[in-house]
Amino acid sequence: MNHLDSVPVKEEEVKVIVNPKVFLVSRQSVKEFLIEKGLFLFTILSSILIFFVFIFVAKEAWPVLKANGLAFVYTGGWDQDFYRAWVATAKEPSWRFGALPLISGTIFTTLGALCFTVPLGLGCAIFLVEVCPPWFFKPVESTVRLLSAIPSVIYGLVGLLVVVPWIDRHLVTNEMALRMAKVAALDGTSLLAGILVLGMMIVPIFVALAADALRVVPKVYKEGSLALGVSHWRTIIKIMLPGAKKGIIAGAILATGRAIGEAIALSMVSGSVANIPNPGHGLVFFLEPLRTLASTVVDNAEGMGVPTCESALFACGAFLLVSCVILSFFARWVARTQKQGGS
Amino acid sequence: MLNTVNGKTKLHARELSAWYGRTPALKKVSVTIPANSIVGLIGPSGCGKSTFLRCLNRMNDLIRSFKLEGKITLDEKDIYAPDTDIVLIRRKVGMVFQQPNPFPMSVFDNVAFGVREHNRGVNGKKLENIVVNSLKQANLWDEVKDKLPQSGLSLSGGQQQRLCIARLLAVKPEVILLDEPCSALDPLSTGKIEELLLELKKSYTIVVVTHNLGQAFRISDYIGFFLLGQLVEFGPAAELAVKPKEKVTADYISGHFG
């Protein structure tokens, strides 16, 4: 939760400035003084660095954003646009790009992954904290934390070798493939594969944070509810989960951030086609391929030499940055409003 | 409640022994708790009063290392029998804790919580009536009638404790267990809770642990003196105050009195 929140660091700064004690000359305080100054310096440096990253991305993305305006967001055709821009001559560059498929791809995969991560993760966290015996708890919890540290390319490999073939064999029928042939090839690489792999990736971190949040709900609330003759299960739902709400939402936000920014694993399993899955197609919707903003930056990186393509990719990056900023503000807002609620 | 016949046994413990892991906490405690009385439990800290109290509504089931031998009956039914519905036991035998622990929700919802849980259909006017009556019964209504939507945590300590009693009364238990309910409160709030317990005795059976001997003798009909996990003496409060049978009891009481 802390790394969403740079406020503690800021408090350090204030202390350095206003705390007169650090100027007393003793070895201890000299050391503290140096450490605090050092931390302060790092904070400043990283803030400046982040600032420049924003400026740089904005500057690079600007030509494409200016040329397309809002059409960048609401029109499709990215793959054709990109190809056209790539083969265009330097004299007549093609600035038209429509990123709707990438944006929708990011939203579909992220929301889909959240839809299965949150209930599953909550179930796991409740089981870990409230149900399973302590000897079982420790090993499982360390495993969960380990899982959240596995590099995403491994998840991508598992997805490519297990999930994608399974979907191709068991869910995609010939009839579907024929019907969809004009739109996209159905070969197992799909929204569903993306959702499943992304879900597997973000479940561990969500479980770890939700379990922490459940564990710090004051025991007296739980006892108070049980002593009223409310069952353990209802106590979990009505007392424990609301008490842990803040931490659970923070976990979901962090998981969302990871999902939005995930590039490699999704590029491996979701088809890498700038297609907008159509909910009108029924359940085939989930079997259609797509590509997210982050995957696009990786998959289309070969276009980097061409100024138009480069700017378009930076525009994708700008969207990712902005969504991260929005998430982090949302996280702060949750933290603040929950505190006022008194829980 | 219906069982207003005095002299009827509400709770009975026989040869109750308890351990936390290997450490014994209770040693062969036997006691009979009559209906519609207040039983005060006294003794130095660490002697097993809370442990005993928490056996009566199976709150100790939450502690994994806890082991129990012996028998406890509620209305002649063994509450540790394998086919017992623990939730039902806790519904009949409610508990108030040492630290007031209102839920982080409004005053109204605090009282309504248990009612809604036990009776999903209840709402509107009916629920409101139950809440208001319970707050009145807990002598809290006048102080909070304008604060029903406020957080229960915004009340004073004494009010919080009476709120906890009100939310318990709302689910109509038969027995009320209180574990040092006044130890975190000022004398004025303590007095209010004592008065309240004396009123509640008419309809409920009350077992209260207290480290305040004055309080024990003011409100209890029976007093049990615990020492090192044993119930050294149990009898009518009046008798214990005048001439306790055991010397340790006398020492403890006089030591505290003066």
Ligand SMILES: Nc1ncnc2c1ncn2[C@@H]1O[C@H](COP(=O)(O)OP(=O)(O)O)[C@@H](O)[C@H]1O
């Ligand atoms: N959860 C627990 N785990 C282990 N030992 C406990 C626990 N609760 C109480 N004890 C021990 O059991 C003994 C009796 O405690 P308790 O019933 O709380 O005493 P009292 O309420 O009379 O002060 C004490 O020695 C205490 O240390």
Ligand SMILES: [Mg+2]
């Ligand atoms: Mg105690």
